[in-house]
Amino acid sequence: MLKGGAVWALGTMSGTSLDGVDAAMVLTDGERILEFGATAYRPYSGPEREVLRTALGRWPGEEAVAAAEQVVEAAHAELLARFRGAELVGFHGQTLAHEPGGRGTHQAGSGERLARALGLPVVWDFRSADVQAGGQGAPLAPFYHFACARRLGAEQPVAFLNLGGVGNLTWVDPRQASPEAPGACLAFDTGPANAPINDLMQARFGRSHDEGGRLAARGQVAEPVVERFLGHAFFARMPPKSLDRDAFADLLGAVEGLADADAAATLTAAAAAAVARGAGHFPTPVRQLLVTGGGRRNPVLMAMLESRTGIEAVPVEQVGLDGDMLEAQAFAYLAVRVARGLPTSGPATTGVSACIGGGRISRPEELALEG
Numbered sequence: 536m537l538k539g540g541a542v543w544a545l546g547t548m549s550g551t552s553l554d555g556v557d558a559a560m561v562l563t564d565g566e567r568i569l570e571f572g573a574t575a576y577r578p579y580s581g582p583e584r585e586v587l588r589t590a591l592g593r594w595p596g597e598e599a600v601a602a603a604e605q606v607v608e609a610a611h612a613e614l615l616a617r618f619r620g621a622e623l624v625g626f627h628g629q630t631l632a633h634e635p636g637g638r639g640t641h642q643a644g645s646g647e648r649l650a651r652a653l654g655l656p657v658v659w660d661f662r663s664a665d666v667q668a669g670g671q672g673a674p675l676a677p678f679y680h681f682a683c684a685r686r687l688g689a690e691q692p693v694a695f696l697n698l699g700g701v702g703n704l705t706w707v708d709p710r711q712a713s714p715e716a717p718g719a720c721l722a723f724d725t726g727p728a729n730a731p732i733n734d735l736m737q738a739r740f741g742r743s744h745d746e747g748g749r750l751a752a753r754g755q756v757a758e759p760v761v762e763r764f765l766g767h768a769f770f771a772r773m774p775p776k777s778l779d780r781d782a783f784a785d786l787l788g789a790v791e792g793l794a795d796a797d798a799a800a801t802l803t804a805a806a807a808a809a810v811a812r813g814a815g816h817f818p819t820p821v822r823q824l825l826v827t828g829g830g831r832r833n834p835v836l837m838a839m840l841e842s843r844t845g846i847e848a849v850p851v852e853q854v855g856l857d858g859d860m861l862e863a864q865a866f867a868y869l870a871v872r873v874a875r876g877l878p879t880s881g882p883a884t885t886g887v888s889a890c891i892g893g894g895r896i897s898r899p900e901e902l903a904l905e906g
């Protein structure tokens with residue numbers, strides 16, 4: 536176990552939109568962020584993405600999973616080999632299935648094989664322990680959001696919003712002593728964010744996403760569809776709560792009869808309305824939503840967010856953070872927390888009954904002895 540000094544950790548994220556792998560270095564002791572380091576991105580090729588897509592919803596050992604593991608591990612090994620100076624890797628893997636309270640949570644990719652390939656200790660399987668202890672296993676970025684708020688010198692509660700395939704919100708109070716202190720964080724998934732918009736674009740135009748929200752900008756929002764969407768049982772649940780990527784797969788059916796632009800506008804409004812519902816759970820108001828993830832590049836979504844939440848929405852770049860790499864940085868930070876025996880989630884972030892440290896550590900030297 537690390538004793539307490541800061542180390543350069545290299546974190547990775549392969550998100551639900553299956554676009555590619557982000558990697559980022561952070562100098563941290565698992566409590567404070569001392570410095571941000573190099574970052575890099577490696578997109579999945581079309582065929583690789585298809586292999587991953589085929590394995591969505593599958594569990595370890597099932598058909599198509601081994602091929603997905605190979606894709607994930609090879610992409611990470613190739614990307615991470617470009618970095619120098621990392622002492623520890625935080626490897627999230629690719630979520631294929633997520634059913635907390637059911638079959639568990641499944642991130643494809645073996646940290647053992649990656650540790651062997653890189654010759655570095657790898658922390659991985661961050662979510663299982665939390666799920667086994669009764670938590671949602673997600674979101675896990677909130678403890679890192681707390682460290683970010685501290686680094687920004689925030690003196691009042693702030694909120695981070697990630698707009699990936701799924702959305703997640705973290706409210707943090709940086710005046711608390713640590714992220715695990717009662718009242719320091721409240722976090723939860725808000726609902727689908729970009730995933731339904733992407734699915735619509737794929738189904739109707741064979742395109743990956745609505746670039747710049749240009750299609751949505753020309754459409755009219757069908758408010759009754761948004762209202763029906765908000766009637767889903769997920770929104771009545773109190774946080775913390777998490778979502779599987781395809782939990783709202785029926786949303787596409789709800790816009791089936793709408794013209795293309797109206798359908799895009801309606802799904803974009805639904806993502807924003809879900810965040811507004813989420814913001815209603817904040818213990819105290821915040822001045823801004825600090826937005827990360829690809830959705831911050833969609834001005835229509837950002838404008839709808841502001842009008843539906845009544846809170847200014849700004850990309851995290853406005854406060855000096857990197858909105859493309861924040862999640863990869865989070866897994867660098869969490870890896871150091873795991874190595875130091877610090878918790879990575881708690882009752883207010885995943886609903887787990889007590890603060891818990893997830894993650895397994897695979898060290899190349901031990902693997903060499905075993906092998």
Ligand SMILES: Nc1ncnc2c1ncn2[C@@H]1O[C@H](COP(=O)(O)OP(=O)(O)OP(=O)(O)O)[C@@H](O)[C@H]1O
Pocket residue numbers: 549550551552553554697698699700701702729730732733743744745746747748827828829830832833
């Ligand atoms: N210029 C853009 N215009 C509109 N949408 C965009 C743009 N850039 C990215 N996006 C959206 O953001 C998505 C990618 O977001 P991101 O990389 O944050 O997702 P992810 O990390 O895979 O997801 P998650 O956080 O749910 O795991 C794209 O699939 C697209 O829908």
Ligand SMILES: CC(=O)N[C@H]1[C@@H]2OC[C@@H](O2)[C@@H](O)[C@@H]1O[C@H](C)C(=O)O
Pocket residue numbers: 550551630633640672673674675676677697699700701702703724777778862
């Ligand atoms: C199970 C899983 O992989 N969940 C992801 C997903 O993508 C966004 C949202 O749903 C969030 O809950 C989580 O990722 C971020 C990095 C997290 O754990 O904080």
